[in-house]
Every structure is written in C-alpha cells, then in structure tokens.
Amino acid sequence: MMKRVRADMDTIAREVGVSKTTVYRALHNKGRIHPDTRERILQAARDLGYRPNLVARSLRVQKTSTVGLVTVGLTGWFYSHVLEGVDGIAQTNHYGVLVACSNGFPDREREIIQMLLDKRVDGLIVAPSDPEENREFYEELVEMQVPLVLIDRYIPGLPVDFVATNNELGGYLATRHLLQMGRRRLVFVSNGSRERRATSVVGRFSGYERALRECDICQTVELGPGLPDILPEEEYAYNAVTHYLSQGGQLDGAFAVNDDVAYGVIRALQAHGLRVPEDVAVVGFDDQDTSRFFLPPLTTVAQPMREIGEKAASLLLERITRGKSVSLQQILLAPRLVVRQSCGAYGNGER
Amino acid sequence: MMKRVRADMDTIAREVGVSKTTVYRALHNKGRIHPDTRERILQAARDLGYRPNLVARSLRVQKTSTVGLVTVGLTGWFYSHVLEGVDGIAQTNHYGVLVACSNGFPDREREIIQMLLDKRVDGLIVAPSDPEENREFYEELVEMQVPLVLIDRYIPGLPVDFVATNNELGGYLATRHLLQMGRRRLVFVSNGSRERRATSVVGRFSGYERALRECDICQTVELGPGLPDILPEEEYAYNAVTHYLSQGGQLDGAFAVNDDVAYGVIRALQAHGLRVPEDVAVVGFDDQDTSRFFLPPLTTVAQPMREIGEKAASLLLERITRGKSVSLQQILLAPRLVVRQSCGAYGNGER
DNA sequence: ATGAAAGCGCTAACAG
DNA sequence: CTGTTAGCGCTTTCAT
Numbered sequence A, B: 001m002m003k004r005v006r007a008d009m010d011t012i013a014r015e016v017g018v019s020k021t022t023v024y025r026a027l028h029n030k031g032r033i034h035p036d037t038r039e040r041i042l043q044a045a046r047d048l049g050y051r052p053n054l055v056a057r058s059l060r061v062q063k064t065s066t067v068g069l070v071t072v073g074l075t076g077w078f079y080s081h082v083l084e085g086v087d088g089i090a091q092t093n094h095y096g097v098l099v100a101c102s103n104g105f106p107d108r109e110r111e112i113i114q115m116l117l118d119k120r121v122d123g124l125i126v127a128p129s130d131p132e133e134n135r136e137f138y139e140e141l142v143e144m145q146v147p148l149v150l151i152d153r154y155i156p157g158l159p160v161d162f163v164a165t166n167n168e169l170g171g172y173l174a175t176r177h178l179l180q181m182g183r184r185r186l187v188f189v190s191n192g193s194r195e196r197r198a199t200s201v202v203g204r205f206s207g208y209e210r211a212l213r214e215c216d217i218c219q220t221v222e223l224g225p226g227l228p229d230i231l232p233e234e235e236y237a238y239n240a241v242t243h244y245l246s247q248g249g250q251l252d253g254a255f256a257v258n259d260d261v262a263y264g265v266i267r268a269l270q271a272h273g274l275r276v277p278e279d280v281a282v283v284g285f286d287d288q289d290t291s292r293f294f295l296p297p298l299t300t301v302a303q304p305m306r307e308i309g310e311k312a313a314s315l316l317l318e319r320i321t322r323g324k325s326v327s328l329q330q331i332l333l334a335p336r337l338v339v340r341q342s343c344g345a346y347g348n349g350e351r
Numbered sequence C: 001a002t003g004a005a006a007g008c009g010c011t012a013a014c015a016g
Numbered sequence D: 001c002t003g004t005t006a007g008c009g010c011t012t013t014c015a016t
Helices: A009-016 A020-028 A035-048 A054-061 A077-092 A106-118 A135-143 A167-180 A199-214 A233-246 A259-271 A289-293 A305-325 B009-016 B020-028 B035-048 B054-061 B077-092 B106-118 B135-143 B167-180 B199-214 B233-246 B259-271 B305-325
Strands: A066-071 A096-101 A123-126 A148-151 A161-165 A186-189 A221-223 A253-256 A281-283 A300-302 A330-333 A336-338 B066-071 B096-101 B123-126 B148-151 B161-165 B186-189 B221-223 B253-256 B281-283 B300-302 B330-333 B336-338
Touching: A009 A020, A009 A035, A020 A035, A054 B054, A066 A077, A066 A106, A066 A305, A077 A096, A077 A305, A077 B096, A096 A106, A096 B077, A106 A123, A106 A135, A123 A305, A135 A148, A148 A305, A161 A167, A161 A305, A167 A186, A167 A199, A167 A253, A167 A281, A167 A300, A167 A336, A186 A199, A186 A233, A186 A259, A221 A233, A233 A259, A253 A259, A259 A281, A289 B259, A305 A330, B009 B020, B009 B035, B020 B035, B066 B077, B066 B106, B066 B305, B077 B096, B077 B305, B096 B106, B106 B123, B106 B135, B123 B305, B135 B148, B148 B305, B161 B167, B161 B305, B167 B186, B167 B199, B167 B253, B167 B281, B167 B300, B167 B336, B186 B199, B186 B233, B186 B259, B221 B233, B233 B259, B253 B259, B259 B281, B305 B330
Parallel strands: A066 A096, A066 A123, A123 A148, A148 A161, A161 A330, A186 A221, A186 A253, A253 A281, B066 B096, B066 B123, B123 B148, B148 B161, B161 B330, B186 B221, B186 B253, B253 B281
Antiparallel strands: A096 B096, A300 A336, B300 B336
C-alpha cells in the first residue's frame, strides 16, 4: 500500500517530471498535449490512486455541483418518492444532493437553508413548511438570484419556479366523482392546523368547493379544525370523524386530504357501524402503496411524485446553468383519479 | 441592496481597516481581541451580509462536515425512517448529509461512493446492495481507514462498524409465535432473488429455521425463489403463494420477509378461499404504518428504524472525530413482535 | 507542447 | 492585541 496518503496533482507532476498544468491537461484531455506524456501521466495517476479533490475544484470554479433538498419530512409516501426523482436526475448529471428536513418548523427551515447556502450549493429545491412565515426570507433569496424551485407547496405571489400536482384539480376530480356516485352530504376531512395552511391542502379544498358549487351545493363541511394537533394524521382523522358523528353529524361521502387521513376516516365510520361504501363513500389523496390492498380498496387521487422530483431537479439545473435567461416556470402536473371500491364504484378494472 | 456580491473576510477587513486575521478572530471569538474592534467587525459583517464560505474552510481544514448516505432505495418504509434518524443527528451536530441511492446495483453503488469520496465527505453510512459483489471495494475502504458504517445489511467478515436490527431474532420471534399459536405447516415467503441474498433477509430466514428446529420440525419451506423477479414485492409474493397453492401446497402459517410481502400473501390466500387467520396465520416484518389498519390487522415484527439511523450517525461521527481509538462496533438492536390479528391471536390490546 | 504564477476564501503558525 | 505569511488542491491566464 503506497497510497497511504491521497496523491494530488502535484505529486503526479513530480513523479512524472512535468508541471502541474500538464497533469491537469492530461487528466482533462484539454489543450494540446503529447500523447506519450499524457499516457505517462494517466498511468502515474492510476498507480498513485489519484482522485480529484472536488472541494478544491469547487473553490476554484465557484460551483459545487451539489443541490440542496429541504422538505418537511422524509418518511411520508410523497416526499420519499420525490427524493428518488431528484436523486435520479442529480445522479445522471453528476450532481450531489444534500438533504435535510425541517420537520415543519419554519425557523429550522431557514437555518437549514442558510447552512446549505454556506456550503455553497448551486441551488435549492424546497417544500416550504408554511406559506407565510418565511415569506421575507424567500423574497430575499429570489432577490439574490439564488436558483430555487419550490415543490408541492408555494409562497403565494412569489415569482419563483414551482412544480407540484394540480391539487385544485385533484380535489375537484375526487369530489365530482363522489357527486357522480349520487352522494350529496359531503365532508372534507383535513389534517392538523399547521399542515392545513399549506397551499397543497388549500388547493384540494378549493377543488372540493368548486365541484360542490357545480352541483349548486353551497354549504361545505370541513372536519378537523379545532382538534388537538399532535397525533398522527390517521388518529387525528379518526377523532375528527368520531367527534362529528357523536354530535349527530350526517354524511354520505367524504373527501380525505390524503390516504392516511382516509384510513382514519374509514376506521371511525366503521366503528360507528357505518359501512363503506354503502353508507358513506370515501376518497383519499396520494395513492399510497397500500391503499389498493385496503378493505375496501381505497379510491384516491394519484400524484406523479417521482416526476415532480425529476421536473424540479431538471428545472433547477437549467436555472443553475442558464440563469435568468430561462423564464419563470410554474408547473402543475395532472393528478389522476384512481377509482376503486371505497367510493361505491365497482369493477372498472383498476385494482 | 449593496450586498450584490457576497462579501468575504477580506472585504470586511478592508471595510473596517484591520487585517483578515483579526476579522477571523472576531468572527470566531478566538484569541485576544479588543472588544471595540470586535464589535466593529461584527457590525460590518452584518451590514455586508457576510456568510462564511464553507467550501473554502473545508479545503483549508480538510474536513467537510458532511457525511454520505447511500441506500438501495429511499421510497421504502424502512430506509426513509433511517434517513430521518441520520438527518436528525447530523443536524444537531451541524453536519450535512449527501444522499444517493444505488437502486440495488452494485456498480452504481461504487460509483456513488467514489463520487462522495471525491467530494471529500468525512464518512459514509451505507446499506450495501449485495453482500459479496463489492467485497474488495469495501475491503479497500476499511484499509484506507475511511470512516464507514454499514446499516441493515453487512459484508460478512468485514471488520467494519455496523448497525441493524437483530434480524435473526426477529425471524425467530415471528416464527415461534406462529408455532405457539399451534401452527405446524409453516412457510417462509421471501422476496426477489437479489434482495434474498441480503444478510438481513438471510438472518430472518435463520431465525425461522431455529424456531422450527426447537419444535423438531426440520423441513423448511420457502416460497419465492425461482419466480420472475421484476414485480413489486407484493405482487411477487402473491404469485409465489398462488403458485404454491395451485401445486397443491399446504400451509397453516406463513412468515413473510416484510409487510409488503405479507399483504401479497394474504391477498393470494384469500383469493383461494382461505381465511386469515382461521385457516392460515400470517406474520410480517417492518410494522409499516398501514399494517395495523389492514384487514386483518397484521401481526409483524417492528424494527427501531429511526434509532438505527441515529445510532449509525452517532457512531460515524465518533469514528470521524476519534478515529481508530474507538473500537469496532457491531450493534444489533432488538426487534419487537407486534401481535395483532393476522396470526390468530386476539385482544391483547395492541392495535 | 509545456510551464510559471496567480488566486478561489479561508485557517493557523509565527511575529511583533 | 494585531498583522504577515503561507498554504489547502485545483483551474486558468499568459508566456515560452
């Protein structure tokens, strides 16, 4: 083992008896260089186990080939898939991905981003934990021209790249389907108050409202707000529905803001002796892996998660390399209604 | 906006009329420095919007305060939780986490690690895709004293830090429970052939065998091997069980290598008119979120995923700072049998 | 076709 | 208490 200590370009240069510049040229196959010297240098590099020091390079060229990804959490179905999408694009472009999660705390989010910026990431992909809390902070980032693309949730009015599912449309499709199945007393079941503010959730609710309006139903019912917030979403939803029923609340259909919430809704309904879908039809959002194995299999709205990650990453890289020359992009990808049995529709073939 | 271009220490020095070193001292509160100069410097730093350039610092101190995490995938229940654990520890220690996944390809895994090393991460946490394919590569890493901790799966015989669930024990607990419920014709349902080689899976199988041996049952049955491999695990398991049953195979209990596989097993069983747990008891592994809402609620083995991530990260940081002085650690965390209804046990209270 | 030299922004040893 | 100087390992301009 002679490569005890990592060799650098200088070592190679000395070894071969040329200058550092020549080594550089050989390694990068740039400029004119004698084939023989080139070969000798490459050979020496191999022998010495040379590996480029990317942080030195980064310092010199003022570019790290690294992007930052900050989300509100990583354990969920949605963000983990987004991450894989980002990772895929990053890898094929020889970028690294620095990941960190804010756990939904706006100040933590700022700290993380500051840290990533100090590490001189070339750009950022972030799912902001709150639409307002950090508004000034983000305004400053765009002001400073930091390449930035928001995903899933946005900061209203901020002129910044953004990619997400068309949540309004998703909410509309889900609700319209419920209406088409003849349901008329529909409720929207949301999640904890912090999450409730996210534009993704707000969008789903708007879609729900629009569908109802089309049927001349003006009264909307939302279950969730006001309840203690600290529980897992499933539990929270269970409580919200249980509470509603115990107050004598009526319903024949429910649109849950996501699949976890839908599970809780169904469980609460069943605990009260209501059958799904016979008595109450339920639609979720996300199409988590297990939703199709649920009993009843859950009708839900699928998001192109991986694609969101990929699009966000591609867009960011474009922004990094081409700067302001590429125009502002706010991309909404189409959701897809996946009809199963929890909504009372049978046998359309999709499992 | 006067901070068009990021100010560096030199700028501050010139601004205040001191040397760069003094600026350094003020910023880091090191050495003796006049309170007034200190204040003036700090003020200037604030005014100029100074932010340290961590890549310059990294180059100088030969330390990036960044670790690499490479897994076989990020979308699964297990790894996403591990990642959150790693992220947590990293954040509190002001480390960054560069994440990348190999998607189970050994050569991709090597490339990723090489890239991370070139970026000069201070250490690596990796879930190796295969126990043998990259053996030499990993041997070289330990030889070169790269701080490294393996998680979930290991390379047999490699003297390297490691943290995982005690999978053998998990398999044993699951199987013993099945036996205690009076089942005697047990099968082990594994997953695709690539995954099947992983030491985590091998461990679970050993545990299954040990429990059977204790009951003087020597014949073990494994479902899965030989089938086409490209499907999602749930589907794969469905096929494996269906195939077995169609051949006249008998069983009254099944230990599935993970929860997704268990879902497939149950679905296949039910499709053949067998009831779970009355006719066949089923135990899974992982305790995914949705397993408790399954019908029947799935008995399974829970892993301390987040803790694995945290332990791995702590261990790595220790290794990074203290080097060889801390002795080799191979940590196996205890799994926990979560008894629900798919195994035929009722009402022990755990949901 | 090759080399010398400067410098990215920071830290740290050594002087004063 | 403060300043000078020398790099970390690479890229790049300008000479030769």
